[in-house]
Amino acid sequence: MRYEAPESVQGAVALLAAANGDARVLAGGTDLLVQMRADVVEPELIVDIKRIRETRAVTQENGGWRIGAAVTGAELKEHAPLKQAWPGVVEAANLIGSTQVQGRATLGGNLCNGSPAADSVPALIAAGAVAKLAGPHGQRDLPVEDVMLGPRTLALRPGEFVVSFLLPPRPPRSADAYLRFIPRTEMDIAVVGAGVSIAVDGAGTITAARVSLGAVAPRVLLVAEAAQAIIGSRLDDAAQERLAAAARAACRPIDDKRGTTEFRVDVAGVLARRAALIAMDRARTR
Amino acid sequence: MAKHHVEAIVNGDPVEFLCETEETLLDVLRDTLHLTGSKEGCSSGDCGACSVTLDGRLVCSCLVLGCEVGGRTIETIEGMAKGETLHPLQQRFLEHAALQCGICTPGFLVASKALLERNPNPTETEIRYWLAGNLCRCTGYDKIITAVQDAAGAMRKG
Amino acid sequence: MAGNGTNGQQYVGTRTIRPDGADKVTGRARFGADYNLAGQLIGKVLRSPHPHARIVSIDTSKAEALPGVKAVITRDDFADMPSEFIPAGEMMMNYKDVTRNVMAREKALYEGHAVAAVAATSAVIAKKALKLIDVTYDVLPHVIDVVEAMQPGAPILHDDLFTVGVEPKPDRPSNVAKRVEISQGDIDAGFKRADVIVEREFKTAPVHQGYIEPHAVLATVSEDGSAEVWVSTQGHYIVRAHCARLLGMDIGKIRVNAAEIGGGFGGKTVVYLEPLALALSRKAKRPVKMVMSREEVFKASGPTSGAVVKVKMGATKDGKFVAGWAELKYQAGAFQGSPVQPGVMCAYAPYEIEHVKVVGYDVVSNRPKVAAYRAPGAPISEYAVESVVDEIAKKLGIDPIQLRMMNAAHEGTKAAYGPKFGPLGLEETLNSIKKTEHWNTPLRKWQGRGVASGFWFNIGGETCVSLTVNEDGTVSLMAGTPDIGGLRASLAAVAADELGIPYDKVRPIIGDTGSLGFNFLTGGSRSAFSGSMAIVEAAKQIKSELCARAAKLWEMKPDEIEYAGGHVKPKVASEKVTPMSLVDFAKVAGKTGGPIGGVGRINAQGAGPSLGTHLVDLEVDPETGRVTILRYTVAQDAGKALHPAYVEGQFQGGAVQGIGWALNEEYIYGADGKLQNAGFLDYRMPVASDVPKIDAIVVEVANPRHPYGVRGVGETPIVPPLGAIANAMENATGIRFTELPMSPPKVLKALKEKYGAGGAGR
Structure with missing residues (x-):
């Protein structure tokens, strides 16, 4: 098993493209190392991307924020301006695992692990985040909702990896929120996750919204019907009920050790509504 | 392939060690450096018994590869007391x-x-x-x- | 009464710093996996992927040929044992089952059942070798559920298992190993007298002890057949006995050292890796170290039973319990030996009831063999009874604490399982709960308060300790029961008080099997109870020896001399002699007769039951079914708390394990008979943010049969939480939950059925 820690994007791409067996990108390692220990994966090559500057930086870009794929959750939490701009994304990233896991886990890893229950992914999708991919044929941008196709299945081409994410500029009176359901208070994988991003006008009417649900389908969902259900409303009771119904209608979950189908569908509606209320509250006060 | 040669600072002291790619920092601490104060409870980041700090950041040493820590600073339980004085x-x-x-x-x-x-x-x-x-x-x-x-x-x- | 006073201080009952503490906060303390020997090999176990399969053949030749592999063992390396129950320490073991559990013979009986083991020069090579072992299985139908396992036509695990305890003796094998029953009075007559009868069926899931330290052992066998073992265990003498039997070795040839143990809760009272490591070492002639992964711990070490329990209780309208009936079906795992017997005995033990009948069944299925877990069997049956007690209280309109008080067992109560109780502390725990601020804190909608009591017998048993007076008058204390939760602190305090010397002049250690006489294991809440009794005995020997020596020195009669306040002195003060301290005597030990010491060798009798009452407040999220524990108070009778902080710690830790059992922990099997949540992530033990402060009230109703009044305290705390939480859930939601764990999907479903979505109809 080889280990390489290139210092440039090109270097990483070259290694990944030239690999003749299973090559894995190592960011925080909080999923990869567990899978290696459990013999789920036995990579021939590990490419550690943490020594690449672009993967480790949080910078402003055209009024938005660019976040390196290997920035840890703990670092995001300590980034006050980012937290101010995208509280939902940061709180979602901070729900991945324990404090210890926060010290390592990254947005890039959370997405590329390919789990529909990844906490940060619904928040990124609700935020309209775009992933920057680098590969043998150069770089390209892909909306986050298009990166993951199904469990452990990504839209990445051979030799490609995620370098960073771009969060768009924040319009005034807009905010996001993320909630997940777990049986304990910490340490569990999301049974349901809901990310909501909202913009309101001066009168408090929702002008734009994105709603994303995790752990209720083979991939994280961007639920346009749920957004439509609240655009034009002030998130009154009826709008909340429409939102919850649309969220529930979008779910296609499995029954498993973490929750029943019925439970996931019910709770998806509850969380979408609760997350929207938090986002609304935040948006109004900006 | 040959083992990785890694130099790092552990509890203030420079150390160097050889490790396989798949060996975790916890494996290195316990088996190679004989610092057995960090414990292995799960090897999946779910119990925290192997907690150390890496450049000041709290992590599970079972979720870090030994070969990743070159040039970095690690603090373990063995470095917590100062001389005869407990923290x-x-x-x-x-x-x-x-x-x-x-x-x-x-x-x-x-x-x-x-x-x-x-x-x-x-x-x-x-x-x-x-x-x-x-x-x-x-x-x-x-x-x-x-x-x-x-x-x-x-x-x-x- | 024991205790000689000290240099102005009594240590028993105070919060001394534990003598093993500094090593444990600095990382020095050596637990099972922290031992290494030069030249050691790493051992790994090949485990069955099938829940039930006949093992047709095992071909180890490719593994043996792999460079670096030094030994491979299978069923062929263990002699078969006859099916008979023989004593091992104080336990009765059927070694036919034990040998098959440590290494499958004819069949693999659960997913994770050991099938072969290898020892190699590295873990990587050992793992590779496992993949080269070729096992041919004939996969058989499996059965996981206890009720299904009892059905006619269920897959049979053991062709020679015929139900014991039924007449006539069955002519066909089944998965029901035995039927047990206790009764007193006339149960039918009891129900005839009842004005109110409540009957319910309950179901509990198997739960794991969840110790943080996986099983670990290091073993070395010499060319002359003598062996040494370092192991994380609750009983190193038991490890020695089992290994000697399984490997055909003399007990005296095996020296077992108890490593520091990272939690056990009953789960480290049996052997898994130990005989394998010895067998591998014997074959390879090298030391062999073996450590389980967390997945192996879940799949192959004992959880406790899941169960189905029916309870029927009757009371008069003024609140007197008159009849208690129950039927308990406990899963044993792949081999017989569930804790159904103590479950049966404990079910109604907290109460004085004239007519009782409890029947239990011990049922095998394709799961890992259960091991003891803290008050084995009792939490399950008492949860069911405490739930029904609460329903009776509601039906009768009597306060639940008052109802328990009216029926509480007390001194002189004849227990349904046999004995007449001595003094008991249940009423005191109920009283002290009622006096708490917690009891009077107001609750809001969707919040509920629950109370439940619990009983555990406690045991004594064979115990050997030594006290040795060193040359400078300090004292070495050696105990032979592994210290899991502060035993050394408690025993050092007793020794210091008995000898009247400063606490820090006593250095307690846990001796190996060659250093002390036989000790039964740390279990049954016995180690502080029995150990302190043995210390009193050992100290008595020292004191009487010193008085005898002083008599010679001072030319007096021994009975004119006493040991008091840390000094040997004449009972009547005399100007001719100066009282001598232990330090003084140590200096002249050689001249006065040689080394000074005492050995307490006892079979401790008179363990007093410990009863407790728990109070819990919780809140239910009606939209998600999630439960938050808001407040928690434990009151329990310790008899006498040798070290109050570690007694409180037992109460608090047991309560939180109970919270996990009640709300989220469970073994989840797929239709394929495989465990789906064999890791901490999805097993869901409580984390720090899941629980509030746990208030601990130490009640002390002295046990008259112990020199300090001690009762065991470690196990009772896990008994009441299940019932207390279920009762609180009923008060929060108006729904009686009869199945554990009360996990969110179950709770939400019940809420929806009763009140519609989001609990709107409430």
Whole structure:
């Protein structure tokens, strides 16, 4: 098993493209190392991307924020301006695992692990985040909702990896929120996750919204019907009920050790509504 | 392939070691450097018994590869007491009977120290959430929380 | 009464710093996996992927040929044992089952059942070797559920298992190993007298002890057949006995050292890796170290039983319990030996009831063999009874604490399982709960308060300790029961008080099997109870020896001399002699007769039951079914708390394990008979943010049969939480939950059925 820690994007791409067996990108390692220990994966090559500057930086870009794929959750939490701009994304990233896991886990890893229950992914999708991919044929941008196709299945081409994410500029009176359901208070994988991003006008009417649900389908969902259900409303009771119904209608979950189908569908509606209320509250006060 | 040659700083001392790619930092600490204070409870990042700091950041050493830590600074439970003086957290854990079997204790101490370095006056809730990645099956956490609160108070007074 | 006073101080009952503490907060303390020997090999176990399969053949030749592999063992390396129950320490073991559990013979009986083991020069090579072992299985139908396992036509695990305890003796094998029953009075007559009868069926899931330290052992066998073992265990003498039997070795040839133990809760009272490591070492002639992964711990070490329990109780309208009936079906795992017997005995033990009948069944299925877990069997049956007690209280309109008080067992109560109780502390715990601020804190909608009591017998048993007076008058204390939760602190305090010397002049250690006489294991809440009794005995020997020596020195009669306040002195003060301290005597030990010491060798009798009452407040999220524990108070009778902080710690830790059992922990099997949540992530033990402060009230109703009044305290705390939480859930939601764990999907479903979505109809 080889280990390489290139210092440039090109270097990483070259290694990944030239690999003749299973090559894995190592960011925080909080999923990869567990899978290696459990013999789920036995990579021939590990490419550690943490020594690449672009993967480790949080910078402003055209009024938005660019976040390196290997920035840890703990670092995001300590980034006050980012937290101010995208509280939902940061709180979602901070729900991945324990404090210890926060010290390592990254947005890039959370997405590329390919789990529909990844906490940060619904928040990124609700935020309209775009992933920057680098590969043998150069770089390209892909909306986050298009990166993951199904469990452990990504839209990445051979030799490609995620370098960073771009969060768009924040319009005034807009905010996001993320909630997940777990049986304990910490340490569990999301049974349901809901990310909501909202913009309101001066009168408090929702002008734009994105709603994303995790752990209720083979991939994280961007639920346009749920957004439509609240655009034009002030998130009154009826709008909340429409939102919850649309969220529930979008779910296609499995029954498993973490929750029943019925439970996931019910709770998806509850969380979408609760997350929207938090986002609304935040948006109004900006 | 040949083993990786890694140089790092552990508890203030320069160390060098050889490791296979798949060996974790925990494997290296315990088996190669003979620092067995960090414990292996799960090897999946779910129990926190192997907690160390890496460049000041709290991590599970079972989720770090040995070959990743070249040039980096690691602090383990073995580096917590200074000379003959126990760290205030170590002292308070003893005074409050915050350990029963003691297997989780090194991880709790390392994690608590990382908390108090960032937040010298945490609330009970903040302590509980910060330590949620450290499993203890003996104490019900009660006396651990009390010990951390008491140590925080003592450390604020200096 | 024991205790000689000290230099102005009594240590028993105070919060001393544990003598093993500094090593445990600095990382020095050596647990099972922290031992290494030069030249050691790493051992790994090949485990069955099938829940039930006949093992047709095992071909180890490719593994043996792999460079670096030094030994491979299978069923062929263990002699078969006859099916008979023989004593091992104080336990009765059927070694036919034990040998098959440590290494499958004819069949693999659960997913994770050991099938072969290898020892190699590295873990990587050992793992590779496992993949080269070729096992041919004939996969058989499996059965996981206890009720299904009892059905006619269920897959049979053991062809020679015929139900014991039924007449006539069955002519066909089944999965029901035995039927047990206790009764007193006339149960039918009891129900005839009842004005109110409540009957319910309950179901509990198997739960794991969840110790943080996986099983670990290091073993070395010499060419002359003598062996040494370092192991994380609750009973190193038991490890020695089992290994000697399984490997055909003399007990005296095996020296077992108890490593520091990272939690056990009953789960480290049996052997898994130990005989394998010895067998591998014997074959390879090298030391062999073996450590389980967390997945192996879940799949192959004992959880406790899941169960189905029916309870029927009757009471008069003024609140007197008159009849208690129950039927308990406990899963044993792949081999017989569930804790159904103690479950049966404990079910109604907290109460004085004239007519009782409890029947239990011990049922095998394709799961890992259960091991003891803290008050084995009792939490399950008492949860069911405490739930029904609460329903009776509601039906009768009597306060639940008052109802328990009216029926509480007390001194002189004849227990349904046999004995007449001595003094008991249940009423005191109920009283002290009622006096708490917690009891009077107001609750809001969707919040509920629950109370439940619990009983556990406690045991004594064979115990050997030594006290040795060193040359400088300090004292070495050696105990032979592994210290899991502060035993050394408690025993050092007793020794210091008995000898009247400072606490820090006593250094307690846990001796190996060659250093002390036989000790039964740390279990049954016995180690502080029995150990302190043995210390009193050992100290008595020292004191009487010193008085005898002083008599010679002072030319007096021994009975004119006493040992008091840390000094040997004449009972009547005399100007001719100066009282001598232990330090003084140590200096002249050689001249006065040689080394000074005492050995307490006892079979401790008179363990007093410990009863407790728990009070819990919780809140239910009606939209998600999630439960938050808001407040928690434990009151329990310790008899006498040798070290109050570690007694409180037992109460608090047991309560939180109970919270996990009640709310989220469970073994989840797929239709394929495989465990789906064999890791901490999805097993869901409580984390620090899941629980509030646990208030602990130490009640002390002295046990008259112990020199300090001690009762065991370690196990009772896990008994009441299940019932207390279920009762609180009923008060929060108006729904009686009869199945554990009360996890969110179950709770939400019940809420929806009763009140519609989001609990709107409430």
